[in-house]
Amino acid sequence: MEEPSSKRPRKSSNPTDASFIDDGNHSDQLGVVTLYQDDDYATSNPNTIRTSSLASPTMKLSGHKGSIYTLAYDPLGEVLCSGSFDSTCLLWNASNGQYDNFNVLSGHKNAVLDCKFTNDGEKVITASADYNLGVYDVRTGERLKRFMGHKGIVNAVGVIAKDGSPCLAVSASDDRTCRFWDTRVRGEVGCLEDSYQVTAVAYGNDGLTVFTGGIDNCITAWDVRQMKMTMTLKGHTDTITCLSLNPKGTHILSNSMDGTLKTWDVRPFVDSGKKRHDKTFVGGTHNAEKGLLNCSWSADGTMVSGGSADRIVHIWDELSAEELYSLPGHAGCVNTVVFHPKENVVASASSDKSIFVGELS
Numbered sequence: 001m002e003e004p005s006s007k008r009p010r011k012s013s014n015p016t017d018a019s020f021i022d023d024g025n026h027s028d029q030l031g032v033v034t035l036y037q038d039d040d041y042a043t044s045n046p047n048t049i050r051t052s053s054l055a056s057p058t059m060k061l062s063g064h065k066g067s068i069y070t071l072a073y074d075p076l077g078e079v080l081c082s083g084s085f086d087s088t089c090l091l092w093n094a095s096n097g098q099y100d101n102f103n104v105l106s107g108h109k110n111a112v113l114d115c116k117f118t119n120d121g122e123k124v125i126t127a128s129a130d131y132n133l134g135v136y137d138v139r140t141g142e143r144l145k146r147f148m149g150h151k152g153i154v155n156a157v158g159v160i161a162k163d164g165s166p167c168l169a170v171s172a173s174d175d176r177t178c179r180f181w182d183t184r185v186r187g188e189v190g191c192l193e194d195s196y197q198v199t200a201v202a203y204g205n206d207g208l209t210v211f212t213g214g215i216d217n218c219i220t221a222w223d224v225r226q227m228k229m230t231m232t233l234k235g236h237t238d239t240i241t242c243l244s245l246n247p248k249g250t251h252i253l254s255n256s257m258d259g260t261l262k263t264w265d266v267r268p269f270v271d272s273g274k275k276r277h278d279k280t281f282v283g284g285t286h287n288a289e290k291g292l293l294n295c296s297w298s299a300d301g302t303m304v305s306g307g308s309a310d311r312i313v314h315i316w317d318e319l320s321a322e323e324l325y326s327l328p329g330h331a332g333c334v335n336t337v338v339f340h341p342k343e344n345v346v347a348s349a350s351s352d353k354s355i356f357v358g359e360l361s
Contacts (some may be wrong), residue, residue: 018150051359052343053097057330058358063090063101068349069335070114070294074121077342079138080353081105081124085114089126092355094340099357103141107134109138113292114156118166123183125169128155133171135183149188151175155292158210159205161245170210172201178212180224192222199292200242204266205249211266213240219254219264233264235277241292246301251278255295255306257286263304263318281316282325284308286334291351294336305346313337313348315360329356 023038050057065086070279073080078095089105089112098280123144126134133154152174159169167183172271180190192210200213204350209230210222217238221231238257245252261281286293286309293307298356303324305315313327313334332351339346347357 006166007053011217017135021361027037049361051361052340052345052356053098054345054359055097058356059099061092061099061101061357062313062353064088064353066111066353067332067335067351068353068355069111069292071336071349071355072115072117072124073338073341073347074117074138075119075341076121076338079117079121080095080347080355080357081115081117082349083115083126084353087111087128087130089115089124089136091124091141094357095295097107102111103138105134105136105141105143107143107146108132113154116157116159116169118167118169118183118259122166125157125159125181125183127157127171129153131173133157133169133181145183147171147181147188149179150177155197155199156201156242158201160203160207161205161247161249163205165207168203169206170201170203171199172212172214174198178222178229190224190227192227194220200240202243202252205245209254209266211243211245213243213254215239217256217258219243219252221266230244231266231276233266233276235262235264236260238286239290241286242294242306244295244297245298246297248301253295253297253306255284255293255303257290257321259285261295261304261306261316271322279321281306281314281321281323283316283326284316285310288332289351291333291335293334296338297338299341303339305339307333307335307337310348313346313356315346325360327358330354 064084068084070083080092082092083089085110090102113129116178123315124136131150135145150173154173155348156172169181178192179188182189188190193344196214196216202211212221213219219233236256242255263278295306315325330350337348344360349355
């Protein structure tokens with residue numbers, strides 16, 4: 001069997017072509033795809049098996065005027081939110097498979113570095129380099145609140161994933177603090193002080209634990225009730241750029257500038273002698289830009305992915321730590337990759353100002 005080329009495929013000369021299709025010749029290889037084929041190819045090729053409700057096997061979304069740093073799906077997978085260097089977030093309608101842009105969230109004065117939907121899907125909370133957070137109504141696009149209090153760039157925001165209050169959020173900043181917010185009141189409702197800049201944060205599913213990561217290369221667990229550190233996870237050798245909790249809330253995924261993604265067992269109690277570090281995923285890269293590249297889990301917790309500076313979307317099998325898909329197409333650093341919560345679909349965003357949404361075969 002012929003090995004797939006390691007080079008990025010050339011762009012088609014037809015400017016209207018904007019979809020990926022699998023050429024069907026790599027069933028035993030990584031999920032390598034070909035860029036910018038004719039839309040009619042996918043429908044005319046009898047070997048093409050559709051696995052989602054997308055209008056095309058892969059779609060390119062354009063609209064941002066700057067690098068795109070963050071993506072987030074709402075809990076039902078009906079809305080995709082993207083945040084950019086252009087200081088805005090765009091909302092895309094994912095419910096019909098067309099991904100039409102239906103709202104612009106504006107108000108920040110600097111880049112939007114992170115965004116999260118509340119667990120009821122009604123609001124989007126954004127973190128920005130203007131030192132502030134914004135709370136937006138998904139339906140109207142109106143900014144409901146602006147959280148001020150950080151004295152440095154706000155790198156990340158976390159919300160409670162499932163059963164907790166949709167009103168609570170936590171943010172991580174270069175001012176070496178994590179601050180807690182409640183959308184029902186003005187101002188912060190709590191503050192954790194760290195010794196180093198905090199670049200990543202994630203809320204535990206129970207709402208009682210917060211995980212942070214920063215330039216000290218460590219992951220720290222905090223008890224929200226006592227505002228005290230409870231656990232430190234060491235293993236990375238460079239700055240942690242993102243943290244993501246798996247759907248069950250038992251393991252956390254970390255992306256680091258050391259070029260690896262790692263999973264960690266964060267259950268309150270582990271078997272005697274067992275290490276917290278679980279698996280390491282290699283293949284992704286970071287570059288001199290030192291961007292805060294994201295990471296994420298699939299909805300069933302069987303796959304993980306993360307941003308990579310080599311312009312490739314890497315997706316790994318969580319159980320074996322083997323790479324399942326290597327998807328080219330972006331012309332810049334891939335800053336974020338997210339999985340659809342209901343379908344076999346993945347979305348990626350890049351410094352090339354574009355978003356690709358595609359189904360996994």
